[in-house]
Amino acid sequence: MTRFVQDGPALRDPYTSDWQLQSWLERLLGPDGHAAAKRRLAALSADVLGPLRTAHHDAETHPPTLTRFDAWGARIERIDVSAGWQTQRAAAARHAVVALPYQPGTVWGARTRVVQHALLHLWGPESATFSCPVAMADGAAALLTQVAPTSPWLTRLTSTDPAVAVTSGQWMTESQGGSDIARSTTTARPGPDGTWLLTGDKWFCSAIDSAMAVALARPEGAGPGSRNLAPFLVPRYTTDGVTPAPGLQVLRLKDKLGTRAVPTGEVRLDDVPAIPIGDPAVPGLARMMTLVVVTRLHNAAAAAGGMRRGLEYALSHATNRQIAGGILADNPLHRATLGGLAVDAAGAYALAAHAFTLLGDDPTGDELRLVAPLAKLTTGRLAVASASEYLEAFGGAGYVEDTGIPRLLRDAQVLPIWEGTTNVLSIDVLRALTTGEGARPLLHRAEIAADAAASRLPGVAEALIAATRRLATDVETAAADPRNPRVVAGARELALRLGNTLTAALLLEHAAWAADRGDDRPALLASLWTLRRLGGADVSADLHTHFDQLI
Numbered sequence: 001m002t003r004f005v006q007d008g009p010a011l012r013d014p015y016t017s018d019w020q021l022q023s024w025l026e027r028l029l030g031p032d033g034h035a036a037a038k039r040r041l042a043a044l045s046a047d048v049l050g051p052l053r054t055a056h057h058d059a060e061t062h063p064p065t066l067t068r069f070d071a072w073g074a075r076i077e078r079i080d081v082s083a084g085w086q087t088q089r090a091a092a093a094r095h096a097v098v099a100l101p102y103q104p105g106t107v108w109g110a111r112t113r114v115v116q117h118a119l120l121h122l123w124g125p126e127s128a129t130f131s132c133p134v135a136m137a138d139g140a141a142a143l144l145t146q147v148a149p150t151s152p153w154l155t156r157l158t159s160t161d162p163a164v165a166v167t168s169g170q171w172m173t174e175s176q177g178g179s180d181i182a183r184s185t186t187t188a189r190p191g192p193d194g195t196w197l198l199t200g201d202k203w204f205c206s207a208i209d210s211a212m213a214v215a216l217a218r219p220e221g222a223g224p225g226s227r228n229l230a231p232f233l234v235p236r237y238t239t240d241g242v243t244p245a246p247g248l249q250v251l252r253l254k255d256k257l258g259t260r261a262v263p264t265g266e267v268r269l270d271d272v273p274a275i276p277i278g279d280p281a282v283p284g285l286a287r288m289m290t291l292v293v294v295t296r297l298h299n300a301a302a303a304a305g306g307m308r309r310g311l312e313y314a315l316s317h318a319t320n321r322q323i324a325g326g327i328l329a330d331n332p333l334h335r336a337t338l339g340g341l342a343v344d345a346a347g348a349y350a351l352a353a354h355a356f357t358l359l360g361d362d363p364t365g366d367e368l369r370l371v372a373p374l375a376k377l378t379t380g381r382l383a384v385a386s387a388s389e390y391l392e393a394f395g396g397a398g399y400v401e402d403t404g405i406p407r408l409l410r411d412a413q414v415l416p417i418w419e420g421t422t423n424v425l426s427i428d429v430l431r432a433l434t435t436g437e438g439a440r441p442l443l444h445r446a447e448i449a450a451d452a453a454a455s456r457l458p459g460v461a462e463a464l465i466a467a468t469r470r471l472a473t474d475v476e477t478a479a480a481d482p483r484n485p486r487v488v489a490g491a492r493e494l495a496l497r498l499g500n501t502l503t504a505a506l507l508l509e510h511a512a513w514a515a516d517r518g519d520d521r522p523a524l525l526a527s528l529w530t531l532r533r534l535g536g537a538d539v540s541a542d543l544h545t546h547f548d549q550l551i
């Protein structure tokens with residue numbers, strides 16, 4: 001008897017097969033800048049196809065463990081991680097996924113962040129979520145660069161030598177308050193030799209195997225509320241690099257839905273030595289936001305990267321799978337389904353790329369203050385919805401653990417939770433609307449993009465103009481009275497509309513640039529995004545007809 005065995009999905013080279021990524025890099029970096037990045041991107045892509053895929057699988061199938069005591073009862077607090085996790089750690093350093101923007105004199109200048117984003121886009125989905133400690137290491141490095149640029153920890157966070165490089169944890173959440181960090185009870189008091197001593201429990205500490213963490217604590221004598229909390233650098237181990245810092249206990253590892261390769265601990269601090277980051281007498285939440293903005297952007301990068309990789313796997317399966325009437329990839333309904341996912345993946349990429357561009361160009365500007373929460377919340381929601389579709393695109397196999405497909409959904413679900421849930425970020429967006437320039441740059445951008453599109457894509461321009469006008473009115477109402485319960489109740493809807501509108505503008509900007517160079521594919525993506533997400537149109541027939549140009 002011959003037995004049918006379905007081929008598993010193959011992965012093409014994630015860099016050379018992604019025309020959209022290449023097209024954006026060509027515009028954002030210029031042809032010379034893109035040419036200068038190619039060697040790096042190709043090298044990482046080759047590793048993703050080979051050793052990193054294997055390491056990813058190993059780390060996912062061998063989750064970390066915690067051993068709190070040795071056989072004789074001595075406290076050891078040892079975290080064991082897989083070989084695959086260590087391979088990812090070394091790769092993160094070698095490929096400079098944290099270090100690149102901190103290297104002086106790169107040919108890309110402020111746009112080095114764009115190259116970093118491309119690296120994250122290629123690597124994240126096959127990183128066993130090592131992208132999480134990378135995000136926090138980048139956030140910690142950004143904070144130290146701003147406040148303590150001579151810190152030896154900064155040198156280690158931004159090293160490309162795997163023997164030297166370290167990552168960082170970020171200890172903010174406490175059991176009684178994650179979103180509401182004003183409820184934090186961890187305290188800091190001056191200790192000997194300029195160090196401080198931290199005492200309290202932290203409830204969610206990812207990458208607990210990192211060599212350091214940035215912890216929020218309330219300095220002795222500081223007032224209540226979140227703004228008076230201050231960031232402290234906690235060396236996780238003593239100088240031997242193995243013995244936990246005195247007074248530091250890892251109570252247990254979390255048994256999580258996803259991100260299973262990442263050791264996430266609950267931590268008790270009992271007079272643990274820590275180094276203040278900045279003056280603890282000065283309210284420190286604003287300092288901490290430097291870190292949080294960076295990690296939120298990494299979250300958006302993870303969402304966009306995961307969506308693109310899910311699409312790749314679903315496409316591969318569709319070309320392998322026979323259904324009634326022929327090959328799945330030829331079926332109009334399936335093509336429209338995957339086409340919609342391709343448009344969403346393009347939108348998520350555009351938004352994440354824009355956020356990284358702003359991070360390089362103007363990291364403390366008003367625009368990024370609005371775009372960081374918008375990018376995170378918009379891409380986080382898209383990523384979860386898309387991941388669910390990717391599982392469905394595999395039928396029953398998408399629900400079976402060892403195909404590797406269910407992980408897409410499990411890992412996507414953290415994206416709208418960590419570093420601010422959708423609602424909490426929407427409240428942040430409301431705040432940003434009343435600060436500095438508020439939504440003006442975003443609305444202006446949308447108007448310009450619509451004007452530029454008017455001659456080539458009149459229907460699309462009309463949809464964007466109508467959406468922007470409605471948005472301008474609603475933004476004005478919200479900014480005038482952001483605490484009004486009706487405004488607060490509508491904050492999520494408003495934020496998602498802002499995110500979708502900004503994405504339409506970004507896609508159209510890129511489309512205009514590409515059309516001048518004879519490439520109409522970006523215009524197709526921009527049109528379908530705008531008509532569907534802003535105009536509420538049913539574009540299924542177009543998704544089917546133009547499917548081959550979308551992917």
Ligand SMILES: Cc1cc2nc3c(=O)[nH]c(=O)nc-3n(C[C@H](O)[C@H](O)[C@H](O)COP(=O)(O)OP(=O)(O)OC[C@H]3O[C@@H](n4cnc5c(N)ncnc54)[C@H](O)[C@@H]3O)c2cc1C
Pocket residue numbers: 169170171172173174175176177178179180204205206207256259264414417418419420421422423424427
């Ligand atoms: C896998 C994973 C890893 C994590 N790693 C870390 C880490 O390394 N470091 C760290 O510090 N934290 C970490 N976290 C914690 C995470 O940041 C928090 O769980 C998150 O901020 C939400 O806080 P919470 O759990 O207390 O939920 P809550 O704040 O209690 O939220 C519960 C619900 O209330 C809603 N809500 C809360 N406040 C408001 C508001 N003002 N308006 C409207 N709705 C509101 C939320 O949207 C949510 O739906 C991690 C979480 C996960 C899942």
